[in-house]
Amino acid sequence: MEKKAVRQEIRERIQKLNQREIHRFNREINSHIVNSRLFLEGKVIMGYLAEPGEVNIDQSLQTALNMGKTVCVPQILEAPGEMAAARLVTLKKLGRDRYGIRTPQEPVETIAPEDIDLVLTPGLGFTAQGERLGRGAGYYDRFLPRCTKGVPMAIGYEVQVRKELPTSAHDAKVRYLCTEKGLRVCKTNGK
Numbered sequence: 001m002e003k004k005a006v007r008q009e010i011r012e013r014i015q016k017l018n019q020r021e022i023h024r025f026n027r028e029i030n031s032h033i034v035n036s037r038l039f040l041e042g043k044v045i046m047g048y049l050a051e052p053g054e055v056n057i058d059q060s061l062q063t064a065l066n067m068g069k070t071v072c073v074p075q076i077l078e079a080p081g082e083m084a085a086a087r088l089v090t091l092k093k094l095g096r097d098r099y100g101i102r103t104p105q106e107p108v109e110t111i112a113p114e115d116i117d118l119v120l121t122p123g124l125g126f127t128a129q130g131e132r133l134g135r136g137a138g139y140y141d142r143f144l145p146r147c148t149k150g151v152p153m154a155i156g157y158e159v160q161v162r163k164e165l166p167t168s169a170h171d172a173k174v175r176y177l178c179t180e181k182g183l184r185v186c187k188t189n190g191k
């Protein structure tokens with residue numbers, strides 16, 4: 001199956017989740033994240049500011065801020081497909097980027113990708129082997145290889161996990177996969 005068709009199929013599965021399930025799953029996933037060794041030991045954590053349909057990890061980001069960690073989130077750049085890590089200091093008072101995604105307000109401090117310890121990675125589809133299907137713009141496929149020590153942990157609902165996914169040579173893999181069921185170590189390595 002082509003990537004586009006698989007994205008559509010997974011979107012439909014997410015849309016079938018009801019609000020109560022979504023709330024419970026988000027709570028469970030945030031608890032798995034903040035109790036993981038990677039999170040507890042990480043000093044610089046990259047997350048994302050969720051949109052509807054994505055696992056909301058605001059709670060984990062707030063916990064990281066409360067613990068005094070450096071927190072960053074994607075910032076879309078002018079160059080096509082390129083993003084940077086922008087420091088997040090508060091979850092209140094956020095702006096919107098060109099896609100309507102919440103984003104830190106200017107002026108923002110940019111965090112060097114090689115300084116990031118843990119990258120909580122959104123996406124549409126995942127496999128237990130660490131393959132990841134994104135939204136089709138290649139932002140994370142370009143960014144993850146620059147995070148030389150950062151461990152990529154995919155965040156999603158169990159309905160987003162598939163036996164297999166269509167992949168390309170440039171697709172960046174993840175090392176961990178966190179869903180409401182728990183945190184899995186991916187079988188074949190990401191980076």
Ligand SMILES: Nc1nc2c(c(=O)[nH]1)N(C=O)[C@@H](CNc1ccc(C(=O)N[C@@H](CCC(=O)O)C(=O)O)cc1)CN2
Binds near residue numbers: 074083137138139
């Ligand atoms: N919360 C969050 N922030 C993120 C990402 C993400 O997946 N989730 N990204 C991860 O890459 C980057 C933004 N990526 C995007 C990639 C494609 C489209 C896009 O093509 N949007 C279509 C609508 C279809 C859709 O919603 O995907 C459009 O604007 O027409 C938007 C954002 C950086 N920030």
Ligand SMILES: Nc1ncnc2c1ncn2[C@@H]1O[C@H](COP(=O)(O)OP(=O)(O)OP(=O)(O)O)[C@@H](O)[C@H]1O
Binds near residue numbers: 138142
């Ligand atoms: N590392 C890369 N270097 C150059 N082009 C890339 C790279 N990664 C992806 N691309 C391009 O970006 C586009 C989107 O790729 P793809 O469909 O694999 O995205 P995706 O898995 O949804 O990615 P992401 O979640 O990273 O946004 C493709 O046109 C692809 O050729």
